Amino acid sequence: MTTALVRATELVEALEEVVGQASARLAVAPASDDDQTVPYDIASVSSAVAAARHLLDLGPHSEAEADLALLFAADTAADLAGRTAGREALWGLDGTTTALDAVAEHVAAGRAPAFLDTVAERVLAAGGEAAPRHLSDELQLVRSTFRDFAEAKVKPVADAIHAGDADIPDAIVDGLSEMGCFGLSIPAEYGGFAEGGADELLSMVVVTEELSRASLGAAGSLITRPEIIGTAITRGGTEEQRRRWLPLIATGEKLCAVAVTEPNHGSDVGGITTTAVRDGEDWVLNGVKTWCTFAGRANYLLVLARSHPDRAAGHRGLSLFVVEKPSFPGHEWEVTQDGGGSASGRAIRTLGYRGMHSYEVTFDGFRVPADNLIGLDEGLGRGFYLQMQAFANARLQTAARAVGVMQSALELAVDHARQRPVFGHPLTSFQLTRTKLARMAAHIAACRAFTATAARAITAGEGALAAAQVKQLACRAAEWVTREAQQLHGGYGYAEEYAVSRLFVDARVLSIFEGADEVLALRVIARQLAKGGDVEHSNPLRT
Template sequence: MSREIYDEDHEAFRASVKEFLDREVVPHLDDYAASHGLAREFWLAAGKQGYLGLEVPETYGGQIEEGAGDYRFNAVLTEELSKINMTLPSCVGIHADIVAPYLVHLTTEEQKQRWLPRFCSGELLTAIGMTEPGGGSDLANLKTTAVRDGDDWIINGSKTFITNGGSADLVVVAARTSPEKKAKGISLFGVDTTLPGFSVGRVLDKVGQDESDTAELAFEDVRVSNDDLIGPLDTGFISMMQFLPQERLGSAITNLAHAAQILEETIQYAKDRKAFGQPIGSFQHNAFLMAELVTQVEVTQAYVDQCVLKHTRGQLTAVDAAKAKWWTSQMQNDVLDHCVQLHGGYGYMNEYRVARAWRDARVSKIWAGSNEIMKMLIGRDLGF
């Protein structure tokens, strides 16, 4: 299906990303899976190509010219990463697409100079500490606290399911600074992971996405300066709500591109694989099924492309993003389940990409706000 949201510059950028991934990433995927993390060499190489600074002004080492940001480049990068696996857009997205707006739009000039050049180069790897062991999607009720001590803050608490958590150099941490204000008493801090009292707990043993270092984080009397406060005091929850639509749109782009790639490979498999003397794709049931799946993917692509355009223009709403996130994750899991079935017994073997993709995708209905939360947001917008 023809897509009209990208021009020649975007497609040239796509070609450069694909060439980079084929050269620098694909040969090392088994090593990343074995070590449960992306090598620092990957981050430095991605930084050298400019892929980590798509949200950052040139002044601080990024790619945005004065007033010329274009989210479509983020979308292209996410699509190409997603064709390889779900881990790459997850890890790179946390750093370059999710943390970046916090560091660009909420920080002081001193903080920008301190963090952003190394952020863009891959020397400073980041994570975001929102989710807590007892909280899940309920960000307003987080338990981690930051208590003022003179000009400093003392942070205590824990976070879990933190992508890049095992290797991050800087974590954007949401902590309660004014407990009596509830959701309006949360602030954000940039926490250097070398500080005393900060520790990485388990690197979590996940069902899928073996290549990422998803970890538990602990904060025991971690002392940070007031200069590490990101944004105005007690406005952290508002900021998180402001930036969540971009996170959910990035998730939608990932879900769709990942499913589309595996479906394309499955269609080729159905042409090559023979049973009862003919390609399995020629059986009417399978042909009808693949017709349905291709249509689902292409119709979904039309909606997500419109969301990308809206976000590029600053018009994407939280409800638009919620629709895109829940629909694409449901569609992705349905498509990949059928792809596994079409592969037969081979679809259950880890040596086949379809099996790994199926495992990797299941979390997409949970993260970035569960699909149930997305439906609540949509329902609320309908007046319920």
């Protein structure tokens, strides 16, 4: 073992001990509406500590990875110290000493400017690559194939799509369809590429990262919706429904969107008010959905609606429907039925994440065939559960999107810092620049390592906690990394003609959708920790 690896190992073990003590506190006093601040901090730190463990597991491969593991663990320890200061008793700590006190020298070593300078030198030499990927030959081929596509088809138009809030070109959607992008997690028997291997979801993660590196709004998010609707149909649909819908989704012949959130019900899914009332051979939908990304181009809308008339039934009164509609370009659309029912959409202007467009969708007496209720009679009242199961994969996919955005930001920062002279010297010659680059690389490496191991855990059916933790951590990290990259660009970083400004505003949405940061921390992570959820990868446990 290198000295860095020894230090990192002891530091991560100490961090895990502290999180274990804090989790025991949660078991006694779980998060509630009256007690949220400390549980949120405990959950957030647990996500970083889990990532530190996964990055540490790569440490034996090389000195570079051992150094990154030490740097990230030291950063996590510093963050933990800030969160516990003055609140030791509320964390379940004794207020005098913790396991971290015994490894204070390791924290100091991992935060020493000279040490960070060494890490930065490697990052600069590698052009912004944080660490080796450790992919199999097959996955490396997948990565290179989609990187080539992203470089040729997505990057050249990404800034124009963002600036003009334009539609995603058909060349991108059709190209990804031909490459099988929309069937990565759909079982092979229904026309997809999922065959049950241990790296099944890792392939989706690799593809997502490479597409998001080119553009979050024009490519990286195209997989998310088929991922969600495909999982819901696979797990909850009848055999006839699987054979009717999944092959068309897998080939990209039918594009997808998800309609869950409402103007007054975001994370509180159980309170949604859009109704579905049975009328003969149809269900009649009435209500308004919002933040329905890609709802214009989509042919299938996955709609969560209240099928039980009693609002008191809460989430037990919700069902999932597949609403079929024509594909529309642009920012507005409407479908009118012969009987007078209608569905319409209006795109919401957003700071970033443009190209796919996020819509407010209104259903007014819109009729849906009874056969389009997922699971038919057995699916009645199961919509909430199917939706939550489907969101587990999407959380993982969102973490991969965050990693792709961060990777792009680091590469742009390295490239600009090399070329930019300041006070007669290259920007890369300044210690603070190198410190920023080193810390950015360590956060990316940790999130990438966690995403990979979480993918395998979810494939094995054990990844509920890991999916929430890696989503929460990676999305928060993406905001910070893109901010640092923009800062290194100086005034140029604020100009829309520089791609780093697009990355910055795109990253901001990541902690909001697919499970808001606070909801994941309090209602998923903290609750799992209180139940004894393992914060290590050996047994890793979305909205």
